Amino acid sequence: MVSKGKSKEVAKVEGKPAGIKGREIMLITGNHAASYAVKASRVQVVSAYPITPQSPVVEKLSEFIEDGEMDARMIRVESEQSAMASLISASTTGVRVFTATSSHGLLFMHEQLAWAAGTRLPIVMCIVTRAIGAPWSVWTDHQDAVSQRDTGWMQIFCEDNQEIYDTVIEAFKIAEDERVYLPVAVCFDGYILSHTIMPVELLSQAEVDKFLPPFKSHLMISKSMDDPIGLNPVTVPDPREGFPAYMELRHRMQQALERSIAVMEEAEGQFGKLSGRNHGGAVRGYRLDDADVAIVGMGSCSSQAKTAIEALRASGIKAGVLTVRLFRPFPKQRVRDALKHVSTVVVFDRDVAYGLEGALCAETKVALYNAPKPPYIHGFIVGLGGRDFTTDHVIQGTKMVVAMAKNKEIHDETTWLGLMEGE
Amino acid sequence: MVNSRDPKSTIAAVQHPTEGEAGNTGTWRTFKPVIDERKCILMKSPKARCHKCWLYCPEAMVTRTRPPKILEYCKGCGICAAECTHKAITMEKE
Amino acid sequence: MEGTSITRADELPEEELMLAGNRSCAGCSMSLIYRMALKALGKDTILTVPASCLTVLHGLYHKTSVALNVIHTTFETTAASASGIVAALEVLGLDKKITVVGFAGDGGTSDIGIQGLSGAAERNTNFIYACYDNEMYSNTGTQRSGQTPYMAYTTTTPHGKIEHKKNIPMIMLAHNIPYIATACASYPLDVYNKFKRAKQFKGTRYIHLLAPCPPGWGFQTEETIEVGKLAVKTGIFPVYEIIDGKMLLSKESEPCLDPKKRSPVADYMKRQSRFKHVSQQHIDTYQEYVNGQWDFISKML
Numbered sequence: 034m035v036s037k038g039k040s041k042e043v044a045k046v047e048g049k050p051a052g053i054k055g056r057e058i059m060l061i062t063g064n065h066a067a068s069y070a071v072k073a074s075r076v077q078v079v080s081a082y083p084i085t086p087q088s089p090v091v092e093k094l095s096e097f098i099e100d101g102e103m104d105a106r107m108i109r110v111e112s113e114q115s116a117m118a119s120l121i122s123a124s125t126t127g128v129r130v131f132t133a134t135s136s137h138g139l140l141f142m143h144e145q146l147a148w149a150a151g152t153r154l155p156i157v158m159c160i161v162t163r164a165i166g167a168p169w170s171v172w173t174d175h176q177d178a179v180s181q182r183d184t185g186w187m188q189i190f191c192e193d194n195q196e197i198y199d200t201v202i203e204a205f206k207i208a209e210d211e212r213v214y215l216p217v218a219v220c221f222d223g224y225i226l227s228h229t230i231m232p233v234e235l236l237s238q239a240e241v242d243k244f245l246p247p248f249k250s251h252l253m254i255s256k257s258m259d260d261p262i263g264l265n266p267v268t269v270p271d272p273r274e275g276f277p278a279y280m281e282l283r284h285r286m287q288q289a290l291e292r293s294i295a296v297m298e299e300a301e302g303q304f305g306k307l308s309g310r311n312h313g314g315a316v317r318g319y320r321l322d323d324a325d326v327a328i329v330g331m332g333s334c335s336s337q338a339k340t341a342i343e344a345l346r347a348s349g350i351k352a353g354v355l356t357v358r359l360f361r362p363f364p365k366q367r368v369r370d371a372l373k374h375v376s377t378v379v380v381f382d383r384d385v386a387y388g389l390e391g392a393l394c395a396e397t398k399v400a401l402y403n404a405p406k407p408p409y410i411h412g413f414i415v416g417l418g419g420r421d422f423t424t425d426h427v428i429q430g431t432k433m434v435v436a437m438a439k440n441k442e443i444h445d446e447t448t449w450l451g452l453m454e455g456e
Numbered sequence: 457m458v459n460s461r462d463p464k465s466t467i468a469a470v471q472h473p474t475e476g477e478a479g480n481t482g483t484w485r486t487f488k489p490v491i492d493e494r495k496c497i498l499m500k501s502p503k504a505r506c507h508k509c510w511l512y513c514p515e516a517m518v519t520r521t522r523p524p525k526i527l528e529y530c531k532g533c534g535i536c537a538a539e540c541t542h543k544a545i546t547m548e549k550e
Numbered sequence: 551m552e553g554t555s556i557t558r559a560d561e562l563p564e565e566e567l568m569l570a571g572n573r574s575c576a577g578c579s580m581s582l583i584y585r586m587a588l589k590a591l592g593k594d595t596i597l598t599v600p601a602s603c604l605t606v607l608h609g610l611y612h613k614t615s616v617a618l619n620v621i622h623t624t625f626e627t628t629a630a631s632a633s634g635i636v637a638a639l640e641v642l643g644l645d646k647k648i649t650v651v652g653f654a655g656d657g658g659t660s661d662i663g664i665q666g667l668s669g670a671a672e673r674n675t676n677f678i679y680a681c682y683d684n685e686m687y688s689n690t691g692t693q694r695s696g697q698t699p700y701m702a703y704t705t706t707t708p709h710g711k712i713e714h715k716k717n718i719p720m721i722m723l724a725h726n727i728p729y730i731a732t733a734c735a736s737y738p739l740d741v742y743n744k745f746k747r748a749k750q751f752k753g754t755r756y757i758h759l760l761a762p763c764p765p766g767w768g769f770q771t772e773e774t775i776e777v778g779k780l781a782v783k784t785g786i787f788p789v790y791e792i793i794d795g796k797m798l799l800s801k802e803s804e805p806c807l808d809p810k811k812r813s814p815v816a817d818y819m820k821r822q823s824r825f826k827h828v829s830q831q832h833i834d835t836y837q838e839y840v841n842g843q844w845d846f847i848s849k850m851l
Contacts (some may be wrong), residue, residue, distance in 0.1 A: 076642045080634065106637040110630060111669030118627035118666070119634030122598060125621055126638035144624055154469045211458065214467060251458035251467060254619045255644055258594060262460065263471040263614040265622040267605060276463045276612045285467050473617040476571035477609035484576060511559035511738055512775055514574065514581035516566045520559075529570045533577030534772030547772070 040199035054236025063226035066194040066233045067133065067159045070201035072103050073241040074157075077128035077248070080108040083173045084138040086223035087161040096455060102244070113138040117145035117156075124146050124154045125264060127253030129205065131156075135223060136163035136177045143181065149216045150185025150286065152265060155208035155250055156216040157201065161186075162332065162383075163223040164418040172419020173223040175332060178360075178386040179392045185286050187217040188361040189295055190331040194231040196312050197221050199304060202236075203398040206245055208298045213293045214251055215286070220360075222333040224419070236308060242309050290362040297359060315364035317356045320346075324353030327375040327408075328366075328431060329397055331357045334381040334415070334422060341427035348428075350435055357393060365400035372401065372408060379434045380412035383422065390414075392445050409438035414449040426450045476529065485532025487547035493542035499526055500520045509536035509545060556745040562742060563589050572615035574607040577771025579735035579761040579778060580682045581607060584653070586738045587680060588618065590745035595649045596639075598623055598631040600663065602655040603689045604682070626662040628652040629670035632677040640676075649749060650677040656697035657687040660716050673727040674753040678745070681718065681734075681756075683762040692766045699786070700839060701832045703768075703824040710827060714839055722756040723792055729755040730792040735762065736778030737802050740789065747791070759788045768823025777821055785812040785840050788847055797850045806844060807851075815840055 061069065067090050071079070078218045079098070081091040097103040113134050120130040134142065139160055149156050160178045164170035178188055189204065191197045197219065204217040221227060252264065268279045277285070298314040305311030319339050321327060328338040328344075335356040345352040355371050357364075372378060378401070382391025389395055394412025401407045411434045416422030430450055437444070450456075460470035489509075497504040499522065510520040517530035537545040556562065567588040574581040580603055588595075597620045605622055608614050623631045632652040639645040654663055659681040665803040667679060682847055686704045694704040694711055697718075701710035722730050729751040731744045741759060748755040762777045766771065768776055781787040785806035791798045805811040815837045819825035828836075 076635065078637045080637070104641070104642050108633050108637050109673065110633065111665060111672070115627065115630035115633070115666050115669060119625060119637065121634065122621050122623070122631040123634035123638040126596065126635050126642075128638040128641055130634075130638075145627070148624060151468075214458070230522075251460075253644055254596065254621075254647065255639060258596075258619065258648065261472075261473060261617055261619040263608050263616065265469050266471045266608055266611045266614065268469055268611040271614070276464065278611075280468070282469060283818065289467070302777075424578035446630045468609045471609060471612050471614035473569060473615070474613045475569045475615070477569070477613045477615040478571050478573040481571045484697065505558055505560045507559040511562070512582065514578050514774075515568065515570060515572060516585060517570065520564060527570060531576035533774070534770070535577055535774055538772040539775055 051161065055239060058232050058236045059235060060230050061194065061233050062089065062228050062230055063194045063197050063221050064089040064161065064228065065093050066198040067201055068097070069235055070198045072097050073129050073236065073238060074105070074202050074205045074245055075129065076119065076131040077105050078108065078123040078130045079132065080103060080110050080116045080123070080130070082110055082113045082116050082138060083135065084113070084135050086163060086227045087135045087138070087159070087235045090159060090161070101218050110351055113141040114145060117142040117149060120156050121145065121149050121152060121154060123251065124156055125152070125252045125254055127248070127250070127255045129159065129248040133159035133161060133335055135161045136165055139177045139181060140165065140196060143184070146181055146184040146186055151282070153214040153251065153286065153289070154216055155214055157204045157208055157292050158216065158218050159201065160218050160220040161223045161227045162220055170418035173333065174223055174417045174419070175384040176417070178218060178220045182361050182392065185215065185290065186361060187215055187290070187359070189217065189219050189359055191219065191221040191226065191356070192336045192356065194226060194233045195310065197226065197310060198233050198235065199308065199310055202241060202245060207293065207297050209248065209250060210296050212317050213289055213296050215289055215293060220332065225333045237367045238366070244304060294359065294362060294364050294367070313356070313358060314369045315359035318371055319354040319356060321353035321355055321371065323351065324375055325351040325434060326377045326379065326431060327353055327355050328427065329355045329357060329378060329380045329393065331360060331393060332383070334383050337422050337424065338427050340383060340424045341431070344424070344428055345431055350431060352431055363396045363400065368397060368400040369404050373404065373406070375408050376410045377435055377438045378410040379431050380410065381422070381427070381430065382412055383414050383416045385414055385447070409441060411437055411444060411448070414447055420451050422451065481529045481531050483531060486549065487532045487534065488550045489526050489530065489532070489534070489536050489545045490548050491526065492544045492546070493523045495542050496523050497542050498524070506541070508539055508541060512536060512539045555747070556739055559739070563587070567593070567617050568649070569615045569617060570605050573609050574603065575765060577764045577774045579763065579774050580604060580684065581829060583682050583741055583759050584733045584737055584762055586741040587653070587745045588741045591649055591651060591749070592760070593618065594647055595651055596621070596635050597633060597651045597653055598628055600628045600654050600658040600659055601625040602690065603684070604653060604655065607688065625658055628654040628658055628663050629664055629666035629679060630673070632679070633670050633673070633675045636676050645676060652677060652679045654681055655688065656681060656683040656685060657695045660696040660718050666724065671722060671727050671754045676752055678748045678755045678757065680759065682759050682761040684761045684766055687768055688763055688766050700836050701828045703827065710832070713786065719756065719758050723795070725754070726795070727754040727756060728752070728794055732758045732787070732789050734778045734782050734787055734789060734802070736758040736782070737789070738776045740800060740802060744791070766824070768826070769821055773821065774824060780813065780818040780821060783813045784815050784818045785844055786815060786818060797847070799851060807848060809841060809844070
């Protein structure tokens with residue numbers, strides 16, 4: 034039986050229990066995979082502002098809430114800045130919260146992102162990645178998420194809709210872990226995932242409830258009205274009366290980020306046992322174990338890279354893919370360990386740290402710098418503003434780097450693939 | 457276990473209510489209010505319910521008692537003296 | 551004003567939720583306003599306060615002088631922050647028990663914060679928004695705000711502000727919210743009564759409070775109450791309520807309906823050094839403006 038959805042979403046194929054009671058397989062977009070995960074995670078307050086290509090995430094949540102399928106409130110705020118600001122205080126009041134945004138919406142929240150992280154709030158947000166202007170582009174690249182990497186938020190990049198669903202649920206678990214207490218951004222490519230339909234297995238509510246206990250945080254002021262506090266007052270440079278000052282609190286945030294890698298892997302393991310799906314933790318390899326050349330990418334760059342491996346191997350280049358799933362904190366040791374046996378590394382960035390180079394490439398170099406046998410590494414800028422990043426680009430780029438590696442060439446200027454002829 | 461009162465485990469800037477947050481603000485003042493009980497209407501008339509000095513003090517550093525008393529943290533702004541209908545308060549150099 | 555309003559100081563609750571020895575200036579009218587507001591609001595209140603002088607009153611980490619739950623936020627997000635608290639309380643079933651109050655200065659309300667305020671009001675968010683108006687960006691050192699009056703000196707209008715004050719209560723009227731009020735720090739019982747009154751309504755309630763500032767406006771600390779009273783007696787700051795769109799003049803402003811009973815604006819301006827450079831022409835312009843304001847109010851009543 035196929036039921037008509039209220040939005041443009043398509044088929045709900047019922048009667049496919051996938052062998053486990055209460056589960057359901059649905060054909061849904063990445064955006065809706067996120068929505069279903071938010072519903073399953075029993076989020077209590079959603080506050081969001083529409084922006085292409087994120088809007089369906091929130092539209093679906095509005096349906097759930099208004100149909101009574103979610104016991105939650107939606108604040109239809111007048112801007113993204115207000116979205117994050119309202120979630121900061123809602124979370125502090127004592128409820129599980131969520132938002133989603135893209136591109137300029139994310140940028141408009143920038144101030145609040147820093148505030149949320151500094152307050153150590155377990156907020157979860159989906160970033161449906163999209164290019165940043167000027168000029169306008171509604172299409173995907175990773176610039177928006179990457180540009181916020183210094184705010185203190187965790188960032189996890191997904192490659193398919195199942196991973197989006199699973200990761201959103203895991204994100205709450207990681208964020209609310211006492212060793213972490215950090216906000217988490219689950220990032221996925223606009224249009225490529227957000228608007229593409231794939232089969233997604235939804236867990237039963239009982240299973241999710243087992244994995245994700247009721248909301249608990251270090252700040253839940255509605256539950257302590259008789260022990261009132263002021264949150265986020267002015268601090269002075271130096272410690273007073275034995276209490277930490279600004280620098281110590283920031284140090285503790287950085288430490289939490291460093292600890293969070295292990296917590297993420299632990300949560301992943303628990304989720305894996307429950308669902309039968311383990312997405313690999315901070316990084317995962319594809320045909321990497323016996324590879325000589327590693328291709329590194331996040332999100333759609335990683336999925337695209339995998340399509341080129343067969344052809345590369347056929348042409349004599351023993352390539353494999355390292356998917357960086359956890360971008361923040363940057364898992365330096367995991368990256369270094371995963372790449373210790375390769376001689377050459379090719380990085381594809383769907384973003385630019387302008388004035389430097391692709392952020393993933395730069396940070397991979399940071400991880401590799403002190404490796405006992407650092408490989409040759411070079412990166413490419415690809416697929417900005419929705420420009421196609423193709424299998425051919427992967428092959429072409431990898432072959433270029435293999436050639437450069439022979440002569441250990443130094444290239445400080447960035448290399449871009451897929452530009453128009455004559456550029 | 458995160459405890460905002462414990463310097464070691466606290467992770468966010470949480471402030472707890474206390475008197476004298478700004479230290480002894482009484483040291484800010486140059487002039488101190490002095491209440492002349494002979495002029496204070498609360499003392500002259502047992503039925504009077506004035507308490508204007510208590511009312512207008514920005515920080516309740518005048519007590520709502522008969523007679524009113526000036527508290528230690530008084531910053532010496534002089535509003536109580538200015539507003540007292542019966543001119544029972546004068547600001548005197550300390 | 552209907553309902554139980556108090557008329558004597560001893561009818562106020564005695565308990566101080568603002569503790570002794572806070573960081574506000576001597577003679578600060580914001581401090582007096584806050585003291586009265588907190589008495590009216592009581593312990594079952596969660597406040598949200600943006601970057602402002604009020605932040606300073608709350609004190610430095612790790613201590614505070616205010617015995618209530620307060621969330622400090624960035625400058626522009628008071629109303630959005632309050633919206634979040636309200637939504638959370640509604641989900642938790644605590645919204646009838648706990649009052650949510652946003653307490654901001656004029657900068658955070660009329661300028662950088664107006665988007666959020668408009669949005670929250672348009673959604674008729676169930677909270678009280680209080681603006682203590684010292685007519686400039688005090689906390690950063692007395693720069694001009696949209697609330698700075700005509701010809702007032704500020705550090706960014708050293709020759710006097712050319713524009714008139716932005717009328718926020720009228721902007722709130724356009725949002726169709728159930729309760730709007732103005733009050734002046736110089737009438738503390740009225741401040742208390744209006745917060746108490748606001749608590750009786752559901753939806754967005756807006757209170758605009760005049761907060762004379764000794765260092766910012768240029769008068770002695772003991773003159774705070776008197777300067778505020780002059781603002782009202784001259785008709786410069788009208789004191790009223792608007793309940794479901796209907797304006798009710800408060801007794802403090804009733805005399806001002808009669809132009810002969812309004813004190814001349816010069817009486818007010820000459821008391822403050824922020825107006826010391828004004829010419830007779832400026833005074834005349836200002837007087838005309840205030841007269842026009844009262845023509846408008848008479849039509850509204």
